[in-house]
Amino acid sequence: MGALRELGEPFVVPGPSGVAVRTRLKGLTAEDEQVLRLVGDHLGWLACRDLKERCSAGLEHDGDRWAERKRVLTVESSSRWAGSLTRATHDQWALARRGQLAHIHSLQAGVRTIRHRSLPVGEKGSKRAPGGYRSRREWFAKSRRLQVLEDRLRAVQADWQAGVVRVVRGGKRLLNTSHHLQAAGLTHEQWRCRWQAERRFLQADGESGKRYGNETVRVTPGGQVSLKLPAPLAYLANAPHGRYVLTAKVSFAHRGEQWADRVAANRAVAYRIHEDVQRGRWYLTASWTIPPTPAVPLDAARANSLIGVDTNADHLAAWRLDAHGNPVGQPLRFSYDLTGTASHRDAQVRHALIRLLHWAQRHGLAIAIEDLDFTAETTREKHGRRTRFRKLISGMPVARLRARLVSMAAELGIPVIAVDPAYTSRWGAQHWHKPLNSTTRTTTRHDAAAVAIGRRALGHPIRRRTAPPRTHQSDGCGHRTVQAEPDTPGREETRPRIPGPRTRSAPPGRDAKAGDQCAQHRSEHTAEHESWQQDSLPLSL
Structure with missing residues (x-):
């Protein structure tokens, strides 16, 4: 049996650093939905272009390039929309890098396992390591797979060192679904609606000190929702300063009081608007950061x-x-x-x-x-x-x-x-x-x-009971925690008398009835083997 790995110490898990609540945009008119789709499609196209530029820059990207990207996006949207776009692009690129590193670790684990199992066919393994493969056929198939994994590992490691990531806005799974529409139970029009909905961009970061905590997507304490239109779509405005006000009123059932307090105090609240194509509904998600909860010792x-x-x-x-x-x-x-x-x-x-x-x-x-x-x-x-x-x-x-x-x-x-x-x-x-x-x-x-x-x-050991030291065991250095089974013969009888100074017992062969106290007829000793009956009281008393 191999050595056990070192166990980590238990710890109190820290609380969350942010919250998010969602509500439905009810009562939207056809004009409202059309405006949301136009704005989302326009900003989604800008997000795709910005993500392409960020991926092309790779590891050479710096603050100057970030500022240049934001200036280009500001011309076609607004400064606040551009800030949200560049921030979302940076987060998506960083997420792709973390996923790429996890993929490298998975490939390395697979390569190590196959190399270890390249043993003679049928060789037995242990609890800590697997043995050889069961048949010559399986061994041959795994040797071919080893070559495939090593090729993939070299390619991914080269991309990692060069800073190359591959990201699909809208999701790789939904993109591949377009090649299997019949198996997915979708028509081309249904898939196209889902694809466009996933690629839209309608999210804005909050700003503390600004009115209601967000100048781009603004939600008043009364539930009125309005958004700042990009420059090319300013003609769609129905309110001053290039804004469009939705007819829907919103309210948050969960954490509504916390949201209302932040909005009233002009504290930052981020919003995201998205469409559920399958249900035909629009949703608004509000999120904000919270101070870390002090961890209990x-x-x-x-x-x-x-x-x-x-x-x-x-x-x-x-x-x-x-x-x-x-x-x-x-x-x-x-x-x-x-x-x-x-x-x-x-x-x-x-x-x-x-x-x-x-x-x-x-x-x-x-x-x-x-x-x-x-x-x-x-x-x-x-x-x-x-x-x-x-x-x-x-x-x-x-x-x-x-x-x-x-x-x-x-x-x-x-x-x-x-x-x-x-x-x-x-x-x-x-x-x-x-x-x-x-x-x-x-x-x-x-x-x-x-x-x-x-x-x-x-902080306790998992095992139920630890035996005392051998010097403290009065049963002749026996294991005191071992107990007799219910069906063991003689389990209810007296313990055998072991000679020695600790027990003060006589050598073997002497005082054969020492263990039977009832046989001694001592005073004040209950005769457990005799029936007990109370004498009747005399009537003359």
């Missing part, structure tokens, strides 16, 4: 007790633990269904987290969860033919669940403790799965893993 978060949570593909397994790491009460399961659309999956995750957080809030408990990251675990080279396992861990909403949990827990003031996920499932099943089973409760491996996660967050 780790000792204070786990002072009383907490809830250990094990994340799975279809449910959250949770168990409450006291301050000493002992399970309290019954385990709970919060299920969710990750089939269907993205909005349905997100709603399922939110509903499960709401039930978990309400349970923690009622009892004033912290939440302990694993700091999971499956980016390196979903490769086909790592798990080989275990396609079901790859699909299982690929379908787990780790990133979304973690982001949702942190933001929702911060609103309720519930601390979230992240722990190292190493060996929690294995050790939880080893030390807690069997002891927690009873005639009235069937404990799963996920419940045992939740207990292991909670104990690690509390």
